[in-house]
Structure formats: C-alpha cells, structure tokens
Amino acid sequence: MQPTSYSRPQIILHWVIATLVFFQIFMHDGIVGAWDGRMDGTLPNQPTINPHAVAGALILVLVLWRLVLRRRRGVPGLPEGEHPALKALATGTHAALNLLLILMVLSGAAAWMTGIEAIGDAHSIARLVLVPLVILHILAALYHHFWLKTDVLRRMLGRP
Template sequence: MHEGIVGAWGGRMDGTLPNQPKINPHAVVGALLLVLVLWRLVLRRRRGVPGLPEGEHPALKALATGTHVALNLLLILMALSGMAAWISGVEAIGEAHSIARLALVPLVILHILAALYHHFWLKTDVLWRMLGRA
C-alpha cells in the first residue's frame, strides 16, 4: 500500500492528481487503525489493564510499558499526520509521517518478539492474554 500512496502523493504535489476525495487502501487502513487504537484505549480505560507477569524484572516491566505507550502514540500520530499531510498538502508533515514508520516498524517487531519470548522462553501466559485466551 505504500507505493500507491507515494504515487498519489506525487501526483497531488505536481498537480497531475486533483485534490479530490479518493478512496485509497493506504488511507482506509490508516483510518481504520486510528479507530481501532482509540477504541482499544477506551476499553483499557473502562476495563483496566491486565497486570504484568509476577516476578518479572522491573526493567522488562518498564520496557513493556514504554513500548505500549510508544506504539499507541505512534499509531495515533501517524494516522493524524497522514490525514493532515493529505488535506493540507504540506510536504513536511508528509515527511514526518513517512519517517515515523522507521520507529513504528521496529516497535512492532519488538512487540512480537517480546510476546514470543514470554511464551517460549519464560513460559508465561502473556501471549494467551494478548490473544484473549487467558
């Protein structure tokens, strides 16, 4: 989906693509992710957050908390910056949106690896809780 939006952005910037509403898979996924992240935050506020595994090292707890905050913040900011860049046509906002993915992708990978580490190495129920099975 990245290449499609890059092409559309280039056309918008050089005037070959009119600034009209157009359904783009990249924009649809971004908007959907924004809604899902906001809904998840509402649910976490209403229902609370499951505690981290007992006996986990404080450094791992801090890393987990920081990673979750960063993931949520980046997902929200990326969606908003993408919308703002498209609506305003300001290239600097679009560039910031593009650069943010360089932080988001490693955080997602870290999150996946941490869940697998907890499941296979530490033998905790973290992965099952993430999947709603614990």
C-alpha cells in the first residue's frame, strides 16, 4: 500500500540535503580556488579535507539513505487527476536530481583525489545541469501549492 504522507525521517533528509546542496552551490568559490591552486602548482597535489568535500560526502550518504527509505517505505503518490506529462516530468526530475547528486559527489571526489582536470570539468558541467533542476523542482512545488492547490508542498513540510 502506498503511503499518504512522507515519514519524519524522509522529510528531515529532504531538507538537510537541500540545505547542503544550497551550501555547495553558493559557497563553491573556496573549492574552486583550492582546485585552481592544485592545478597551477601553488597548492600541494594531495587530498585534503575541506568543507565542500565534507558536505559532498554527507550529501552522498544522505541521498543513499533517502533512497533506501523510499524503497522500503514508499512515497505518496502524485496528485490524482494530474496531467500525465506533469507526472512524467515530476518523476524524471526526481530521478535526475538523485542521480546527479550521486554522480556529482563521485566525480568531485574522483577529481580531487586524482587531480585529473577532465573529471573536474565534468563535475563543473554537472553543476550547470543541477542548478536548473533544483530551480525547476522549487518552482514545481510552488506551482502545485499556489496554482493547483495540491498538498505536494505541505506534505514535504510535514503538514497534512
């Protein structure tokens, strides 16, 4: 049977991951400077711990945990009567966000550990896909709440 709401852990994981992703998006200059220093030889080419890497590792663990909870518990269904195209877009966006978050962490770690610039470039390009997906996700939640008057946003806020 499909649940009618998200569990408390699912809600908390969603908002913690969202906070960490915003941290990564808005506070990435430090890692860019460190990366540039490694590439031009002004910083040693050795793995180091930094806030960007720690946040990335947390994102990976939390996204995987969230996917396990999703698999074990399930998630509420999409609103009844919603156009099939919107349902497909919602499903695709969620899958792309989860996949992209996992791949970004793995590519970022691989780039940092190996110093291979092409991997770092792929990681940076992925950010150009992630940001529009995050914006689409937010706009869709607001569209559901204010225009369609569904419970999509309320249930992720833990409100019936």
